[in-house]
Amino acid sequence: MERSLLASNYLSSRQVTTRKRAFGRPAALAIPALVLLLLVTVLPLTWLFAISVLDPVPGFGNYVDLLSRAGFQRAFLRTLKMAAIVTAVTLVFGYPYAYAMTIAGRKTWLLLTLLVLLPLWTSLMARSFAWVILLSDNGVINNGLDALGLGRLPLIRTEIGVTIGMAQLLLPFMVLPLYNSMIGVDRRLVLAAQSLGASRLTALRSVYLPLTLPGIVGGATIVFIMSLGFYVTPMLLGSPREAMIAPYIGVQVNRLLAFNMAGAGSFILAFAVGIILVFTARFLNSGNMIGGYSGETGGASARRLPWSLRLHCTVVGFILFLPVPVVILLAFAGRPSFEFPPSEYSLRYFVHFFTDTVWSGSLRNSLLIGVCSAALATVVGSAAAYGLTRSGSRWCQAIYAILLTPIVLPGIVGAVAAYVFFLRLNLSETFVGLVLAHSVLGLPFVLITVSSVLKTFDRRLEMAAASLGASVPETIRTVTLPLILPGVITGMVFAFVTSFDEIVYTLFLQGPDTRTLPVQMYLSVTAEVDPTIAAASTVVVLVTTVLFCSTYLLRRSR
Amino acid sequence: MTSAHHGARVDLSKLTKRFLGEQAAVHDVNLAIGAGCFMTFLGPSGSGKTTTLNMIAGFIQPTEGSVRIDGQEVSGLPPNKRQLGMVFQQYALFPHLTVFENVAYPLRRRRISEELVRRQVGETLKRVHLEGLAVKYPSQLSGGQQQRVAVARAIVYQPPVLLMDEPLGALDRKLREELQLELSRLHRDVGSTFIYVTHDQEEALALSDRIAVFRDGRIEQVGTPQDLYADPACLFVARFLGESNIILGRRDADAFVSRHKQAFAIEPAPSAMENESALLIRPESMRISGDGKLAVESSLSATVTDIVYLGASRKIILKASVGGDDLIVRETSGQYSDIRRGGEVLVGWNRRDAKLIRAT
Ligand SMILES: Nc1ncnc2c1ncn2[C@@H]1O[C@H](COP(=O)(O)OP(=O)(O)OP(=O)(O)O)[C@@H](O)[C@H]1O
Numbered sequence A: 001m002e003r004s005l006l007a008s009n010y011l012s013s014r015q016v017t018t019r020k021r022a023f024g025r026p027a028a029l030a031i032p033a034l035v036l037l038l039l040v041t042v043l044p045l046t047w048l049f050a051i052s053v054l055d056p057v058p059g060f061g062n063y064v065d066l067l068s069r070a071g072f073q074r075a076f077l078r079t080l081k082m083a084a085i086v087t088a089v090t091l092v093f094g095y096p097y098a099y100a101m102t103i104a105g106r107k108t109w110l111l112l113t114l115l116v117l118l119p120l121w122t123s124l125m126a127r128s129f130a131w132v133i134l135l136s137d138n139g140v141i142n143n144g145l146d147a148l149g150l151g152r153l154p155l156i157r158t159e160i161g162v163t164i165g166m167a168q169l170l171l172p173f174m175v176l177p178l179y180n181s182m183i184g185v186d187r188r189l190v191l192a193a194q195s196l197g198a199s200r201l202t203a204l205r206s207v208y209l210p211l212t213l214p215g216i217v218g219g220a221t222i223v224f225i226m227s228l229g230f231y232v233t234p235m236l237l238g239s240p241r242e243a244m245i246a247p248y249i250g251v252q253v254n255r256l257l258a259f260n261m262a263g264a265g266s267f268i269l270a271f272a273v274g275i276i277l278v279f280t281a282r283f284l285n286s287g288n289m290i291g292g293y294s295g296e297t298g299g300a301s302a303r304r305l306p307w308s309l310r311l312h313c314t315v316v317g318f319i320l321f322l323p324v325p326v327v328i329l330l331a332f333a334g335r336p337s338f339e340f341p342p343s344e345y346s347l348r349y350f351v352h353f354f355t356d357t358v359w360s361g362s363l364r365n366s367l368l369i370g371v372c373s374a375a376l377a378t379v380v381g382s383a384a385a386y387g388l389t390r391s392g393s394r395w396c397q398a399i400y401a402i403l404l405t406p407i408v409l410p411g412i413v414g415a416v417a418a419y420v421f422f423l424r425l426n427l428s429e430t431f432v433g434l435v436l437a438h439s440v441l442g443l444p445f446v447l448i449t450v451s452s453v454l455k456t457f458d459r460r461l462e463m464a465a466a467s468l469g470a471s472v473p474e475t476i477r478t479v480t481l482p483l484i485l486p487g488v489i490t491g492m493v494f495a496f497v498t499s500f501d502e503i504v505y506t507l508f509l510q511g512p513d514t515r516t517l518p519v520q521m522y523l524s525v526t527a528e529v530d531p532t533i534a535a536a537s538t539v540v541v542l543v544t545t546v547l548f549c550s551t552y553l554l555r556r557s558r
Numbered sequence B: 001m002t003s004a005h006h007g008a009r010v011d012l013s014k015l016t017k018r019f020l021g022e023q024a025a026v027h028d029v030n031l032a033i034g035a036g037c038f039m040t041f042l043g044p045s046g047s048g049k050t051t052t053l054n055m056i057a058g059f060i061q062p063t064e065g066s067v068r069i070d071g072q073e074v075s076g077l078p079p080n081k082r083q084l085g086m087v088f089q090q091y092a093l094f095p096h097l098t099v100f101e102n103v104a105y106p107l108r109r110r111r112i113s114e115e116l117v118r119r120q121v122g123e124t125l126k127r128v129h130l131e132g133l134a135v136k137y138p139s140q141l142s143g144g145q146q147q148r149v150a151v152a153r154a155i156v157y158q159p160p161v162l163l164m165d166e167p168l169g170a171l172d173r174k175l176r177e178e179l180q181l182e183l184s185r186l187h188r189d190v191g192s193t194f195i196y197v198t199h200d201q202e203e204a205l206a207l208s209d210r211i212a213v214f215r216d217g218r219i220e221q222v223g224t225p226q227d228l229y230a231d232p233a234c235l236f237v238a239r240f241l242g243e244s245n246i247i248l249g250r251r252d253a254d255a256f257v258s259r260h261k262q263a264f265a266i267e268p269a270p271s272a273m274e275n276e277s278a279l280l281i282r283p284e285s286m287r288i289s290g291d292g293k294l295a296v297e298s299s300l301s302a303t304v305t306d307i308v309y310l311g312a313s314r315k316i317i318l319k320a321s322v323g324g325d326d327l328i329v330r331e332t333s334g335q336y337s338d339i340r341r342g343g344e345v346l347v348g349w350n351r352r353d354a355k356l357i358r359a360t
């Protein structure tokens, strides 16, 4: 009886004799992602470039004009200088820190990893706000110095303030590549050098340092490039008279409506980034940038760290962790003031946050845009990752790299281009426009996490499913998807948090009806003394922490 | 599931596969596999066995030629429409599904009622002795158990053709022999056509109805295990199946003259045989004598270099006095107890036990 049942199935399938193989061209699955990138990044950049060389007259007049302006020159040089300082600071603080991670025991390793990743999952705006409080003229640091009889220092609205603010945000991007290159080094080489007569320090300098050079160059490149495009931090912590290039470009767009000049400035910045990448691209790989997120390899040795390293890590960890208790304490303030620690405590600012239409509206917008853009990025990005890892074509490497460009494109350049282009399409200030832009920013994370699980995925499982009678969609639904789900979910969480925390694109693309939480926080910091922002920060930190912890637990349970 | 059903016949004609920019991995393979036959593809690594199997399964499109199942061309069909079963080398069990769900997978794809699924899976698991393990996950099973699950999953829907790519390759020797017996029994019970890939000659001889010997993407010879062992078409097949004594040389009228100018008597051979050829004598047909007297038609003198004890038999390894070729003699019933290592002996064979074969 079963025989006849199976046989009828068997026979009916035989009527299909000459059909093209259903596996088709998997690379086609990358098309939606490319279309998205085209719409949000490629076309806008092209459009912006066209404006910069065509308006008002064809040629490179705008570039010559801009480069000859003293204000632009100063901003450009200051940006280069700040980027160099921030890179140096993160390297000096990050190198021993990363080294400590490689020799720490399991528990210490976990703590160090969590601390260094803290800036990635505690909102940019929350941290920036905390540093405004810490560095202000009547802030914790200055009060402390004053109490010690050392007098007050100008910190906020100086380059010191900007350096501190940027360095602590960028530290993970230095430490992760360093750590990845360090765990690849055979530590016995250092011992060998010592046995050959080198002192410990000489051995480290002459053997370890050169071997970790790829990590140093990789980390320095990422940090330098990201520093060039910083927009919000310099505006909050820096002096308006000492503008950096990104705020300079922003002013061209927002205040002067000089899109041609903004375009020229953007492409000068992008050109600088491009030149750096040409020389250092071979030291970069996507694993360097977020590989550490999923790394669970550390903590092999059980040695105690030497006291010097422990001191160093404690100081760095303290600086990284400091903003969290500051915003949480401030959130419970009882009076409309940023005094720290607060003299009275209450829940009134949480109540205000959830009941005030402006604040709760912005939270709702953020959640909605976050969910929609994460969903879009996940679907489109997973499909692209699947297609690109499955296709044997040489082009796939290139397409993959192109889809990752939103990571290296300075935020201000992409934001200005998207703004100018979306204005033409009547997409600016709209919900759709923000979702599209945010999903492109989340796309690289989905691509990276999903591709990495697909690479370790045993393809014979799909062949087995096919031989057992599953069609291609059935195979994907019953075998591929359940097995790569942890990667997909991780990618989706990253995409959501990216959107939830996004500020640069959003500042340009938002409108009165589409104001997001980070934008509202930004406006609040710059405009008023209202501890509601601390309550908002606390809620944001809580949301992302819960999300990341549950993702981690989900991966662990598999 | 008590009644055996019939397998499908599989015909390969002019099957060729060239991977992009490579030499042909499979070249002009023609093979008729009878319904219900246990056919083994045997050959060294890289000889095209897996590629051929994958063309039958539909994972690889042939560059030329056709695959027909029960006379029906299947080239246009994707793997899931070919109604084949396949057992993969490292089993390819679905790690996120239990044993039961793994075995039920092909039935579910065929939209069979849940009750029937439960019954079929239960019967199949019993057949491979896994009744108690239905709720376990593959990672909780031993290698042999995983292998049984893979087989159960491939036979549960009684495919007319079952393909197996080195299914026992990852197991230790004892387990392999045990599972070989089970596979033989399963083949008789199920009645499907089995196509089995291996590079283990003993396995091929033990299991198969017919063996196709692959070499560099071509089929060198097809036949029953007895045919191939007793009457290999060429040196390659002779060396690949069982142990052999090979004497290189050329045919000269009714005799065979070795490279070292020794002449041996041979049976009359077809005159089409090329001049360059070889004489093959299986070790169990060789005779030795320590006292210079040997009642055989061909003989030569040699020194005993080694005696290997194999349990039920002994293997005596010799070096020919002229030319220094290695020779092997298999002693099966203790008849050469007087032979010692280092001894000078006479070694020989009867004319009918010496096969003249192609030397290429
Ligand atoms: N996808 C591929 N692309 C290019 N060449 C391939 C591909 N698959 C197999 N080949 C080549 O085809 C030839 C035959 O390979 P095949 O896998 O069929 O050998 P095999 O007989 O199964 O060997 P083994 O016993 O090692 O499994 C080899 O030379 C191999 O390098």
Ligand SMILES: [Mg+2]
Residues within 6 Å of the ligand: B049, B050, B051, B165
């Ligand atoms: Mg193979």
